[in-house]
Amino acid sequence: MKTDIQIANECNMLPITEIAKKVGILDDELELYGKYKAKIGDDAFKRLENEKDGKLILVTAINPTPYGEGKTTVTVGLGQAMCKMGKNAVIAVREPSLGPVFGVKGGAAGGGYAQVVPMEDINLHFTGDIHAMTAANNLLSAVIDNHIFQGNALNIDPRRVVWTRAVDMNDRALRNVVVGLGSTVDGIPRQDSFKITVASEIMAILCLAENMDDLKDRLGKIIVAYTYDGKPVTASQLDVVGSLAVLLKDAIKPNLAQTLDNTPCLIHGGPFANIAHGCNSVRATKLALKLGDYCITEAGFGADLGAEKFIDIKCRQANLNISAVVIVATIRSLKYNGHVKKEDLQSENLTAVKEGLCNLEKHIENILECGVTPVVTLNRFHTDTDAEIALVKEFCENRGAEFALCEVFAKGAEGGIALAEKVLELCEKPNNFHQFYTLEGGLKDKIKAVATKVYGADDVKYDMAALKSIDIIESMGYGNLPVCIAKTQYSLSDNAGLLGRPKGFTISVKQVDISAGAGFVVVKTGNIMTMPGLPKVPAANNIDINNGEITGLF
Numbered sequence: 001m002k003t004d005i006q007i008a009n010e011c012n013m014l015p016i017t018e019i020a021k022k023v024g025i026l027d028d029e030l031e032l033y034g035k036y037k038a039k040i041g042d043d044a045f046k047r048l049e050n051e052k053d054g055k056l057i058l059v060t061a062i063n064p065t066p067y068g069e070g071k072t073t074v075t076v077g078l079g080q081a082m083c084k085m086g087k088n089a090v091i092a093v094r095e096p097s098l099g100p101v102f103g104v105k106g107g108a109a110g111g112g113y114a115q116v117v118p119m120e121d122i123n124l125h126f127t128g129d130i131h132a133m134t135a136a137n138n139l140l141s142a143v144i145d146n147h148i149f150q151g152n153a154l155n156i157d158p159r160r161v162v163w164t165r166a167v168d169m170n171d172r173a174l175r176n177v178v179v180g181l182g183s184t185v186d187g188i189p190r191q192d193s194f195k196i197t198v199a200s201e202i203m204a205i206l207c208l209a210e211n212m213d214d215l216k217d218r219l220g221k222i223i224v225a226y227t228y229d230g231k232p233v234t235a236s237q238l239d240v241v242g243s244l245a246v247l248l249k250d251a252i253k254p255n256l257a258q259t260l261d262n263t264p265c266l267i268h269g270g271p272f273a274n275i276a277h278g279c280n281s282v283r284a285t286k287l288a289l290k291l292g293d294y295c296i297t298e299a300g301f302g303a304d305l306g307a308e309k310f311i312d313i314k315c316r317q318a319n320l321n322i323s324a325v326v327i328v329a330t331i332r333s334l335k336y337n338g339h340v341k342k343e344d345l346q347s348e349n350l351t352a353v354k355e356g357l358c359n360l361e362k363h364i365e366n367i368l369e370c371g372v373t374p375v376v377t378l379n380r381f382h383t384d385t386d387a388e389i390a391l392v393k394e395f396c397e398n399r400g401a402e403f404a405l406c407e408v409f410a411k412g413a414e415g416g417i418a419l420a421e422k423v424l425e426l427c428e429k430p431n432n433f434h435q436f437y438t439l440e441g442g443l444k445d446k447i448k449a450v451a452t453k454v455y456g457a458d459d460v461k462y463d464m465a466a467l468k469s470i471d472i473i474e475s476m477g478y479g480n481l482p483v484c485i486a487k488t489q490y491s492l493s494d495n496a497g498l499l500g501r502p503k504g505f506t507i508s509v510k511q512v513d514i515s516a517g518a519g520f521v522v523v524k525t526g527n528i529m530t531m532p533g534l535p536k537v538p539a540a541n542n543i544d545i546n547n548g549e550i551t552g553l554f
Helices: 004-009 016-022 042-048 071-084 098-102 119-123 129-149 201-208 212-221 241-247 282-291 303-318 331-337 350-369 386-398 408-427 443-455 464-475
Strands: 030-032 038-040 055-061 089-093 114-117 156-161 165-167 177-179 190-192 194-196 223-227 232-234 255-259 264-267 294-298 324-329 374-379 402-406 459-462 483-486 506-515 520-525 544-546 549-551
Touching: 004 114, 004 119, 004 549, 016 030, 016 038, 016 255, 016 264, 042 282, 055 071, 055 303, 055 350, 055 408, 071 089, 071 114, 071 255, 071 294, 071 324, 071 374, 071 402, 071 408, 089 282, 114 119, 114 408, 129 156, 129 165, 129 201, 129 223, 129 241, 156 190, 201 212, 201 303, 212 241, 264 282, 282 294, 282 303, 303 350, 303 443, 303 483, 324 331, 324 350, 324 408, 331 350, 331 386, 350 374, 350 386, 350 443, 374 386, 374 408, 386 402, 402 408, 443 459, 443 464, 443 483, 443 506, 443 520, 459 464, 464 506
Parallel strands: 055 294, 055 324, 089 264, 089 294, 165 194, 324 374, 374 402, 459 506, 483 520
Antiparallel strands: 030 038, 038 255, 114 255, 156 223, 177 190, 223 232, 255 264, 506 520, 544 549
């Protein structure tokens, strides 16, 4: 069987200028990064501003397992299938982070015969967007420490600097650090930390900003520290917003690439959904809606994380409406939720599938709760049996969801036709799309709404530090913001070990932080961390280059 990278290398890519012409992008609206990738400039946004929007299709999934469900693969394959059917469809997905590429996940541009190319470029440095965000994040950190060292005119309390440094790599050794050590000219010693760049507020801001003016306004609102008397200090007070914007001037422009079938794909932004809001940029999504009759996009991890944040944060802020939702599942993931061991996942086991379907059931209910009928698609593997597939189909249809089998990994566009037909049908039907909660009430009301409605928790409990933070944030006037809950992706609860559909659990809120520039409040639950670590045997051990050919990127 060919690897993803072998399949990608065999692709007959078209020059990116030809892909641009397919969707009506003019040559002078493109900024070329070589032959096969480009950024789309502001002139395109201005020209298309009054064009009618297409229909927005969201691809989400059940809670992920260690074996992968193929959400991005389905997203890409669905776009390929719709284009094969003669539909004007544009895909809009996130950029991979180097951390997971060299950590556990490997490549993240689809898989099999449903990939975005050039695969190696996309998974490595691409057009440098995430590097630019890292630089902007760390410039702000440097300016904060320099301000304190140079006299501290803003009266910043070094113990209450809340802005942390960032790097686009899984590096657990940087979770807690001390900066400023050395001689008197080396700064003021204080405790600091790093988060992975995709969890930085810079990433969230860039992904939610409508344009450069909005970006600068949001950057200026970032709360970086508090004074000795408890007043917030913002990036605008440090006179650094202009420099941050300059570093992000190219990163704010969406990237254009193509699938193996030369289907247009916008790739822009990459926040994780377990520790951030998990959606590609508003600019890319809105541009795709102008360029195509259909925009197919994804939200990270399961519907309890990515889809909830897509609905409650991105759609709310950007005034987007969803026409259809796809929930991706696999037979082996259902068996895993039915407590089957890894070595037994390939054997037919109808009992285990039945036991694991409770996890899928909750995600179906969640999408129905926000007023949209979902279509569940099984990303098919060769070990799946007809009896197992029939069982899932009947289950979904009995619970008000549509069902379609998806075989895009093995068959490309042809394997996504059945799913595309179901999605197109749903796009033509009216729905009652709405958020899971309103912005009225306090932060605890919104946290409880997500915990009980979306996760199925009985209640929420708070550490004293979290309660104090909520009081401070609400007293500052931010109680009307949506919440971005950081939670394990592996369970509906905040305990990764509780598979299926846990009952009788309580969500534990450990920390609450304000991301004023992004426009949401970050709520950390359980043992969630914003800097992942590498596994015992990272993917980096198997990646290599010989005679110019990269191997090991899956």
